[in-house]
Each structure stands twice: as structure tokens, then as C-alpha cells.
Amino acid sequence: MKHVSILALLIALVSTGLVVVFQNAHLTPTVAATQALAVDDLFKLEFSIAAVILSICLVTLVYSIIVFRRRADDEGDGPPIHGHTFLEAIWTLIPLAIVVALAIYGALVLADITRAASSQPELEVKVSASQWSWRFEYPQYGIATSQLELPVNGPVVFKLHGTDVIHSFWVPEWRIKMDAVPGMETVLRITPTKVGKYKLLCAELCGLGHAFMEAPVAVVEEADFLNWVKAQPK
Amino acid sequence: MTILFSLGIVRGIIWGLASGGVAAGIVMAIRSGLGLPMWSPGPVTGVAALVGTLGFLTGLGAFNYWLEWALGRQKEEHHADQPRWRRYFGFDTNHKTIAIQYMVTSFLVIVVAGIYQLIDRLEVSAPGMQYISPGTYNSLMSLHGIMMLGAVLLGVSGMINYLVPLMIGARDMAFPHLNALSYWVTPPAVLLLLVSLPAGGFDTGWTAYPPLSARAPLGMQFMLLAFYLVGWSSILGSINFLTTIFKMRAPGMGLFRMPIFVWTALSTAILQLIFTQFIAMAFLMVLLERLLGLVFFAPDKGGNVILFQHLFWFYSHPAVYIFVLPGLGVISEVLPVFARKPLFGYAAVALSSLGIAGGGAVVWGHHMFAAGIEDVLRVPFMITTLLVAVPTGVKIFSWLATLWMGKIRLDTPLLFALTAIVVFLVGGITGVPNGIVPTDLHIHDTYWVVAHFHHTLFGGFVFPTMAAVYFWFPKLTGRFLNERVGKLHWAVMTVGFFITYLPMFWLGLNGMRRRIADYDPTLGLGPMNMVATIGGFLIALAMLLFFINLVVSLWRGAPAPANPWRSQTLEWQLSSPPPDENFSAPPRVVGPPYGYGTPGSIHAVVAPAGGTANKGA
Structure with missing residues (x-):
């Protein structure tokens, strides 16, 4: 039992340390949309669980190879332990409970980030992705542009499609991405929360110019957005 | 010259080139007869490649046995009079020869595919295009992927071929000629992959x-054809593995006395047999779309783009488990021997392989969370994906419990197995954010995924294969690999x-998106990319040490006894290297495979080459 107590203590220490590190390290980019906030909360939970599991396994492994090393002259065998039903049940059932809980939480977050905002009308933007450029249509205003400009704190619904091959719409600060597929329309909902300049990147390999398929994104105050709309050719 | 021409592979190449050339001529003649332009690269090279492959196999003698049988003239088999090295260059039906052919081919492909990616890693070690064009980058990256996967399939077949018959006490595989045929389909495939780059990538x-x-x-067409051939090899191989495991076990070898590696081979073979046809079909459909203008996927003509992704991942996700399960089996073999303890929870570990295979069969949709699949499909695929973590966890916890209280000796095979466990563990844990839809929508198609699946493949295949080579090399060759170089290789x-x-x-x-030849300097991704490139070259250095160790030890390694690690499984009860026909009489299996610590416990009784039964270690 001495080994088990020392091991438990070490695991507690290491996993606490790792959890603190993962919670405080800035592992993801700036949060610039309500959806990004929900996704980051989920990331933090996943990283904490990962830290604990990693600690349990790594500490046990390192402890074993240090403490249970064979002496050079020892040709004997270890104890003939073939298994332990209770222990095996524990390490089957606890992970099962964890993954079921994670799946439920994940499904709730998914419902949250894909739901249409009910409080205010959505701004619709039709996105056409082509080798190797982006085009944005604002049907409510009758304009079409090659850069994406959006009012801050207003819900946006992107209706995506590809004109030639598959592309994918990703602004890392907004977290969630969606493919732009030829022959069908896909939907992505974002509510930008932070004024600033971002980059839209194509995340699905689309041929020669894939690496360079970007478009500028600007999130501005609502008044600035309306001025920008007026300045666009109809 | 006569010696050269008597080698199967030389005759095969001559036949292959000749028949490929004739086929190309016939296609061009037909085309001009139909009033089409005579030269069209797609159809001409496609038919030439397929006919050339058949010609190669015919020249090699792959069909002789069946031809003779069909003509009613069964020939006596004779290879014992051949010098040893010659069998590796011809149609030899011994499972140990075929295994080595598979492994050597696999390592050669790994070297080429590794060099391809080193070039690409150099290119992305800093922002800006510095050495190659984006087109070259994309081709090298694509070929790195498909060639490595081919190499892993070959490596897995090699390990299974060598170990399964020995471990279950059989003289050979169930269908030796089919076995040789499934290997010899792959050299033409490798050739096609090599030709792909000069053909435009x-x-x-x-x-x-x-x-x-x-x-x-x-x-593209060469790659599709090549993988089609590898698929044939996979399916034929799996039929052989399954039959061998179910029909050729030695007396007393109940399913729950089989070494864990055999369980993983069984799970792998089931996946290969069921799923390989789907990628073959998907690739064939793309080929037909390219060559004949049939419409399956073209959206502007009513095709469905997403259909391909379903067919592709329906194989390619289970394929991940084809790649890693035998490696996980190797870890389960190595740990008990070097910890001098029975494998903890044998039955659970054995069944977890089937659990992983079964669960892994219904998770393919998680590759498509951002692809525009129906919303109702995302949550079910998330649940099945996360459930696979449970049997995987059982394996890892059981390994740790095997080490616990053991008498551990850190020889090179165990060192590699330990790294494999840690790397596979990280690969598993980092798969969870990929399995959960909202977080996957951020990391999908980024370097996170690249890091995650390289962890699973290094942890499930590369490091276990290294453990396997250091562990079984003495059995294959009768010589040890150099232990000090081995430890250096492991550390680097x-x-x-x-x-x-x-x-x-x-x-x-x-x-950082996947598969990009360049990235925006303002994103600040340069330094970490440079670190990754340095690491990539360290891996290459380690591989170089490995190959030097292999070649030098083959000539000058210290001689190895029959059972240097004091293992109890069957292959170690034979001489090193084992006799051609493995067992002179079927061994009798009398106990569990890992009875360490119980005095007098033995796994099997093996009759020596010409005497009375002696006891295993």
C-alpha cells in the first residue's frame, strides 16, 4: 500500500499543476465572437480532463520504471498478478461516464452555437468560394464585395457554397469553421463581439493557391458598417 | 546473366514492361480506329499500368501453381536447393520470406515518403516561399501521406506474416501461394506511386x-491505381490471416490462449476484409469519372460531393485501426517479457481489440463534422467516436498495471514500447477535442489534426515497430542488434x-491550417514551425542510426540464442532463425502465453527438430 499512497500523492500534485498550467496558458487565439466563448469553455474543460488522465498515466509509468527496476543479478519473475476485476471495472466505467458526460455537454454547446439568434434579425451574407478567392453578397443591401465587413454584436448568418471545388470558411478568432461545398448550401452562424481586423482563411485543400486563399475581415461599429454599405457600388 | 534471368523479379519486370507497352499500343490503335486522337495520357497509361501489373505477376511466376493445377499437372514444390538470398527476389511461398519482403519494401517506401516530407518541412520552416513551388509542395505532401499509409499497410502485413504462424504453432499460412501473390501485387503499386511525381503529381x-x-x-491517376492494387493485397492478405488464425492453431491453443498480437492481427484482418472494398470503390469511381466522364460526384452534372467522403472515410477511419492494432499488440507482447509479469487483464486486453475494431467501424462521420453533412448526424457520430476511448483506455491502463510491481529491465525493445505508450496516450487524449463537434470545428483541418494523427501512428505503428524489430531481430536473423546504438536511436x-x-x-x-505551402507572416507561426522542422530532421537522423544498426548487425551482430529474452510464447521455443517449416511436429499448448511468476508455468511443449518433446522456458 505504501507504493499506492505515494503514487496517489504524486498524481494529485502533478495533475493539479498541469490543470493550473492549461487553464492559464493562452492556448487559443483572441475570442472575437459569442460562439468562440462557448467553444473555448469546452476546450478548457477538455484540457483539464486531459491533464488529469495524462498525469495518472505518466506518473504511474515513470514511478514504475524507477521503483520497479530489476537489479542486474536478479533473474527472477515478478508476482503472478493476472488481473483485478474491480480495478478493471473501475477503469472501464469511469472513462465511460466521462465520455458520456462530455458528449452531452458537447451536444449542448453545439446546439447553442448553431442556433439562430431570436433577439434581433440576422444579417445574411452569401459567401462564394472559388479557386482562389472569396466573394461576399449582402442580399439585404444589394451589394457584393471581395472583403467581409460586419457590424459588431450583430448576429450574422453565412450561407456558403463553392463554385468549383470544396473550400472551407475559417476565421480563427471566431473558432468554428464550415466547408463551402459545390452543389449545396451550408450554413454558419457568427455573432462578432470585438471590433478589429481579422483574416478569413480557406481551411480545405483546394489546389495550387490554397495556402494563399485569404480575405480581409473587418468588424466595425454599426454606424461605420452602414456608411461602408453606402460606399459600395450597387 | 543466366543467374539474373532466373530471378523471378527480373523476369517479372521484363514481362511487365513488354505487356504494358503492347497494351499501350493496342489502346492507341483502337483510339485511332475510333477516330480519336491517338495519344491521350489518361487512358493509355492507365491500361498500360494495369496490364503491365498482370504481366509482371505472370513473368514472376505468380500464377504458375494455379495454371499447372488447372491443366492437371501439379508440380512438386522445391526451393530448398536455392541459395537463401535468391528467395527474396522471387515468388517464394514461405511466410517468413514474404514477411521480410513486406518489411523491406515498407522501409524503402518510408525512406522515400520521409524525404518528401523533409523537403516540405524545410519549405514551411519560415513564412514565404523559399525552395519549391506550391505545386511541388502539394504533390510531395500528398505523396508523403499516401506512401506512408501504404508503407504502414505493408509493415503491418509483414509483422503479421512473420509472427502469426509461429505464435499459433502453424507451419505456414493457410494459403501460401495467395500469400505470395498478395505481397507481389505491391511492388507495381510502389512503382506507380514513384511514377506519380514525374507524371505531374x-x-x-x-x-x-x-x-x-x-x-x-x-x-492522381497513378496514385488511385496504386492504392487500388494495395487494396487487393490487403483483402487477399486478410482472407489468409483469418483462415490461418481460425483453422491452423496448434492443439490446445484455444482463442484465449493466443498471444495478444494474434488477437490484434485477427481484429485487423476483420477490418481489412470488410472495409477495403469501399476505398477501392470510391477511388474507382473517381477514376471512371476522370477517364470515361461518368458522373458520381460532379456537382454541376447532378453528382454528390459528400458521397465520396462517406465512402472514403467508411474505409479510411477503420483503416486507422488496421494501422495501429498490430502495433498495440506488439506492446502487449513486449511488456510482460521485460516486466517479468503476466499481462494484466489478458481477456479484457484481447477483447478490447475487437471492441476498438467494432467501435471504430461506426465513427467515420467525425471526419466530416465541418463538411456539410446533415446536422442530425453530427451528435451520433460524436457519441460513437468518444466511446472508442473506453476500450483504448482499457489497453493503456492494463499496460501500466503490467509494469506495476514488475521486475523491469530497460532494454531497447521495452524503451520503444514505453515511448509508444506515452505517444499513443497523447494521441488518444488529443483526439477527444476532435471528437467533440464544437471544438473540432476550430481544429479541424489544422496542424492540431496533423499532430494528433502522427501521435496515433507513431504511437500505434512506428515506435511499436521499432520495439518489434529490436525484440524479434534475434529470432529473424540469429543475431542481436547493437544495444548501445539502439538506445541512442531510441533517445534521438x-x-x-x-x-x-x-x-x-x-x-x-x-x-496554422493543414496542407499549406506558405502562411501569413503576421500570424506569428514562424518560430514554432522552425522548431518542428528541427525535430523532423532529428527523426530522420534516428532513422539513419536505425538502418545503420540493421545493416551492420546483420553482418556483425552478436550471435543470439534461441530465446534470449526468456519469453514463453511459441516463436521463442524454436531455433533462431526458425527452421523453414517452423515446427517438425505440431506443438502442444498447455498453458497461458504469459505465465511469468508462476513456477513451472509453460505455454507450450515443442518437439525439437529430431527428438523428444522438450519443455519451453
Whole structure:
């Protein structure tokens, strides 16, 4: 039992340390949309669980190879332990409970980030992705542009499609991405929360110019957005 | 010259080139007869490649046995009079020869595919295009992917071929001629993959999603044909593995007395047999779309783009488990021997392989969370994906419990197995955010995924294969690999691995997309990419040490006794290397495979080459 107590203590220490590190390290980019906030909360939970599991396994492994090393002259065998039903049940059932809980939480977050905002009308933007450029249509205003400009704190619904091959719409600060597929329309909902300049990147390999398929994104105050709309050719 | 021409492979190459040339001529003649332009690269090279492959196999003598049988003239088999080295260059039906052919081919492909990616890693070690064009980058990256996967399939077949008959006490595989045929289909496939680059390469990645793959250069077609051939090899091989495991076990070898490696081989073979046809079909459909203008996926003509992804991942996700399960089996073999303890929870570990295979069969949709599949499909696929973590966890916890209280000796095979456990563990844990839809929508198609699956493949295949080579090399050759070089190899490779792939998790979270030849300097991704490149070259250095160790030890390694590690499984009860026909009489299996610590416990009684039964270790 001495080994088990020392091991438990070490695991507690290491996993606490790792959890603190993962919670405080800035592992993801700036949060610039309500959806990004929900996704980051989920990331933090996943990283904490990962830290604990990693600690349990790594500490046990390192402890074993240090403490249970064979002496050079020892040709004997270890104890003939073939298994332990209770222990095996524990390490089957606890992970099962964890993954079921994670799946439920994940499904709730998914419902949250894909739901249409009910409080205010959505701004619709039709996105056409082509080798190797982006085009944005604002049907409510009758304009079409090659850069994406959006009012801050207003819900946006992107209706995506590809004109030639598959592309994918990703602004890392907004977290969630969606493919732009030829022959069908896909939907992505974002509510930008932070004024600033971002980059839209194509995340699905689309041929020669894939690496360079970007478009500028600007999130501005609502008044600035309306001025920008007026300045666009109809 | 006569010696040269008597080698099967030389005759095969001559026949292959001749028949391929004739086929190309016939296609061109037909085309001009139909009033079409005579030269069209797609149809001409496609038919030439397939006919050439058949010609190669015919010249090699792959069909002689069946031809003779069909003509009613069964020939006596004779290879014992051949010098040893010659069997590796011809149609030899011994499972140990075929295993070595598989392994050597696999290592050669790994070297080429590794060099391809080193070039690409150099290119992305800093922002800006410095050495190669984006087109070359894409081709090298795509070929790296498909060639490595081919190499892993070959390596897995090699390990299974060598070990399964020995471990279950059989003289050979159930269908030796089929076995040799499934190997010899692969050299033409490798050739086609090598030709793909000069034929224009392709820019789709190994996933070959249409519509991009339908319009990619000619190199695409060579890749599709090559993987089609590898698929044949896989399916034929799996029939053999399954039959061998179910029908050729020695007396007393109940299913629950089989070494765990055999369980993993069984799970792998089931997956190969059921699922390989789907990627073959998907690739064939792309080929037909390219060559004959049939419509399956073309959206502007009523095709469905997503259909391909379903067919592709329906194989390619289970394929991941084909790649890693035998490696996990190797870990389960190595740990008990070097911890001198029975494998903890044998039955659970054995069944977890089937659990992983079964669960892994219904998770393919998690590759498509951002692809525009129906919303109702995302949550079910998330649940099945996360459930696979449970049997995987059982394996890892059981390994740790095997080490606990053991008498551990850190020889090179165990060192590699330990690295494999840690790397596979990290690969598993980092798969969870990929399995959960909202977080996957951020990291999908980024370097996070690249880091994650390289962890699973290094942890499930590369490091276990290294453990396997250091462990079984004395059995294969009768010589040890050099232990000090081995430890150096292990240290450089382990450090190099983490330096390469840990930064990629951060890169992926922070905006580094997959499969990009260049990236925006303002994203600040340069330094971490440089670190990853340095790590990549460390891995290459480790591989160099490994190959030097292999070649030098083959000539000058210390002689190995029959059972240097004091293992109880059957292969170690034979001489090193084992006799041609393995067992002079069927061994009698009398106990569990890992009875360490119980005095007098033995796994099997093996009759020596010409005497009375002696007891195993």
C-alpha cells in the first residue's frame, strides 16, 4: 500500500499543476465572437480532463520504471498478478461516464452555437468560394464585395457554397469553421463581439493557391458598417 | 546473366514492361480506329499500368501453381536447393520470406515518403516561399501521406506474416501461394506511386476529395491505381490471416490462449476484409469519372460531393485501426517479457481489440463534422467516436498495471514500447477535442489534426515497430542488434518526435491550417514551425542510426540464442532463425502465453527438430 499512497500523492500534485498550467496558458487565439466563448469553455474543460488522465498515466509509468527496476543479478519473475476485476471495472466505467458526460455537454454547446439568434434579425451574407478567392453578397443591401465587413454584436448568418471545388470558411478568432461545398448550401452562424481586423482563411485543400486563399475581415461599429454599405457600388 | 534471368523479379519486370507497352499500343490503335486522337495520357497509361501489373505477376511466376493445377499437372514444390538470398527476389511461398519482403519494401517506401516530407518541412520552416513551388509542395505532401499509409499497410502485413504462424504453432499460412501473390501485387503499386511525381503529381492530399481529384494532373491517376492494387493485397492478405488464425492453431491453443498480437492481427484482418472494398470503390469511381466522364460526384452534372467522403472515410477511419492494432499488440507482447509479469487483464486486453475494431467501424462521420453533412448526424457520430476511448483506455491502463510491481529491465525493445505508450496516450487524449463537434470545428483541418494523427501512428505503428524489430531481430536473423546504438536511436527518435509534433498542437490552435505551402507572416507561426522542422530532421537522423544498426548487425551482430529474452510464447521455443517449416511436429499448448511468476508455468511443449518433446522456458 505504501507504493499506492505515494503514487496517489504524486498524481494529485502533478495533475493539479498541469490543470493550473492549461487553464492559464493562452492556448487559443483572441475570442472575437459569442460562439468562440462557448467553444473555448469546452476546450478548457477538455484540457483539464486531459491533464488529469495524462498525469495518472505518466506518473504511474515513470514511478514504475524507477521503483520497479530489476537489479542486474536478479533473474527472477515478478508476482503472478493476472488481473483485478474491480480495478478493471473501475477503469472501464469511469472513462465511460466521462465520455458520456462530455458528449452531452458537447451536444449542448453545439446546439447553442448553431442556433439562430431570436433577439434581433440576422444579417445574411452569401459567401462564394472559388479557386482562389472569396466573394461576399449582402442580399439585404444589394451589394457584393471581395472583403467581409460586419457590424459588431450583430448576429450574422453565412450561407456558403463553392463554385468549383470544396473550400472551407475559417476565421480563427471566431473558432468554428464550415466547408463551402459545390452543389449545396451550408450554413454558419457568427455573432462578432470585438471590433478589429481579422483574416478569413480557406481551411480545405483546394489546389495550387490554397495556402494563399485569404480575405480581409473587418468588424466595425454599426454606424461605420452602414456608411461602408453606402460606399459600395450597387 | 543466366543467374539474373532466373530471378523471378527480373523476369517479372521484363514481362511487365513488354505487356504494358503492347497494351499501350493496342489502346492507341483502337483510339485511332475510333477516330480519336491517338495519344491521350489518361487512358493509355492507365491500361498500360494495369496490364503491365498482370504481366509482371505472370513473368514472376505468380500464377504458375494455379495454371499447372488447372491443366492437371501439379508440380512438386522445391526451393530448398536455392541459395537463401535468391528467395527474396522471387515468388517464394514461405511466410517468413514474404514477411521480410513486406518489411523491406515498407522501409524503402518510408525512406522515400520521409524525404518528401523533409523537403516540405524545410519549405514551411519560415513564412514565404523559399525552395519549391506550391505545386511541388502539394504533390510531395500528398505523396508523403499516401506512401506512408501504404508503407504502414505493408509493415503491418509483414509483422503479421512473420509472427502469426509461429505464435499459433502453424507451419505456414493457410494459403501460401495467395500469400505470395498478395505481397507481389505491391511492388507495381510502389512503382506507380514513384511514377506519380514525374507524371505531374497531384494536389489533393491522400484523401483525394473530388471535385479537386477529378481535375488533378495525371499523377492522381497513378496514385488511385496504386492504392487500388494495395487494396487487393490487403483483402487477399486478410482472407489468409483469418483462415490461418481460425483453422491452423496448434492443439490446445484455444482463442484465449493466443498471444495478444494474434488477437490484434485477427481484429485487423476483420477490418481489412470488410472495409477495403469501399476505398477501392470510391477511388474507382473517381477514376471512371476522370477517364470515361461518368458522373458520381460532379456537382454541376447532378453528382454528390459528400458521397465520396462517406465512402472514403467508411474505409479510411477503420483503416486507422488496421494501422495501429498490430502495433498495440506488439506492446502487449513486449511488456510482460521485460516486466517479468503476466499481462494484466489478458481477456479484457484481447477483447478490447475487437471492441476498438467494432467501435471504430461506426465513427467515420467525425471526419466530416465541418463538411456539410446533415446536422442530425453530427451528435451520433460524436457519441460513437468518444466511446472508442473506453476500450483504448482499457489497453493503456492494463499496460501500466503490467509494469506495476514488475521486475523491469530497460532494454531497447521495452524503451520503444514505453515511448509508444506515452505517444499513443497523447494521441488518444488529443483526439477527444476532435471528437467533440464544437471544438473540432476550430481544429479541424489544422496542424492540431496533423499532430494528433502522427501521435496515433507513431504511437500505434512506428515506435511499436521499432520495439518489434529490436525484440524479434534475434529470432529473424540469429543475431542481436547493437544495444548501445539502439538506445541512442531510441533517445534521438523520442526527443525528435516530441520536438516535431508537440509544437504542432499549438500551431493548429493558433491558425496554422493543414496542407499549406506558405502562411501569413503576421500570424506569428514562424518560430514554432522552425522548431518542428528541427525535430523532423532529428527523426530522420534516428532513422539513419536505425538502418545503420540493421545493416551492420546483420553482418556483425552478436550471435543470439534461441530465446534470449526468456519469453514463453511459441516463436521463442524454436531455433533462431526458425527452421523453414517452423515446427517438425505440431506443438502442444498447455498453458497461458504469459505465465511469468508462476513456477513451472509453460505455454507450450515443442518437439525439437529430431527428438523428444522438450519443455519451453
